[in-house]
Amino acid sequence: MENLILSPGTVRREDRLPPGQKWRSKPLVYDIVRTRPHLEAGEYKFRLWGLVEKPLEMTYAELKALGHAVVLADFHCVTHWSVKDIFWGGVQSRKLLELSKPKPAARFVMVHCLDSYTTNMPMDYLWKTDVLLAWEMDKQEILPEHGYPLRLVVPELYAWKSAKYVCGIELKEKDEPGFWEERGYHMLGDPWKEERYSR
Numbered sequence: 001m002e003n004l005i006l007s008p009g010t011v012r013r014e015d016r017l018p019p020g021q022k023w024r025s026k027p028l029v030y031d032i033v034r035t036r037p038h039l040e041a042g043e044y045k046f047r048l049w050g051l052v053e054k055p056l057e058m059t060y061a062e063l064k065a066l067g068h069a070v071v072l073a074d075f076h077c078v079t080h081w082s083v084k085d086i087f088w089g090g091v092q093s094r095k096l097l098e099l100s101k102p103k104p105a106a107r108f109v110m111v112h113c114l115d116s117y118t119t120n121m122p123m124d125y126l127w128k129t130d131v132l133l134a135w136e137m138d139k140q141e142i143l144p145e146h147g148y149p150l151r152l153v154v155p156e157l158y159a160w161k162s163a164k165y166v167c168g169i170e171l172k173e174k175d176e177p178g179f180w181e182e183r184g185y186h187m188l189g190d191p192w193k194e195e196r197y198s199r
């Protein structure tokens, strides 16, 4: 398959299941809002701003024209379930960093979503080859409940960091908590270290 990227956690480990997790066959849908955001592809804009030389504002078509890669990864939710072998398709987040040129002070990101959900992480994650801005899941257009039009997929962190309905990424100097991090979830959330909650 073209540009197939195997997420390290998925393939390089003898035991693919992080501690405290159980396999299930399909991801459970979790949303902070009752009515998920709906947007026609033509209305959608993706923005990248903050500590960058060149802020970006792109249409859905412009974003899709940046490239297409497929990542095969397991998906680990903090509520103790994991799903094996999800194929995500989209553009690598590193391509957007290359275009926008982060300033030296940029160390963290805040991801912003159409449902006003937010989540934070170190900017380093967006340079990883298995991190995507995805518009496909399991080789089909990503379903509304799984994040249409665009989802950030970060396979090496718990699923709450894989933000659905993404509309923007802000590059920052300081690490500040997003929606769940403010409510006690871990600032990083590495499933292999069981970084579930911070208090």
Ligand SMILES: Nc1nc2c(c(=O)[nH]1)N[C@H]1C(S)=C(S)[C@@H](COP(=O)(O)O)O[C@H]1N2
Residues within 6 Å of the ligand: 027, 028, 029, 030, 031, 032, 033, 077, 078, 113, 114, 115, 117, 145, 146, 147, 159, 160, 161, 162, 163, 164, 165, 166
């Ligand atoms: N925009 C947005 N992204 C989100 C959420 C959300 O409520 N809004 N929930 C998060 C949580 S807590 C989890 S566990 C996963 C669940 O992914 P799924 O609904 O596609 O199964 O999405 C994450 N991304």
Ligand SMILES: [Mo]
Residues within 6 Å of the ligand: 030, 077, 078, 079, 159, 160
């Ligand atoms: Mo979650």
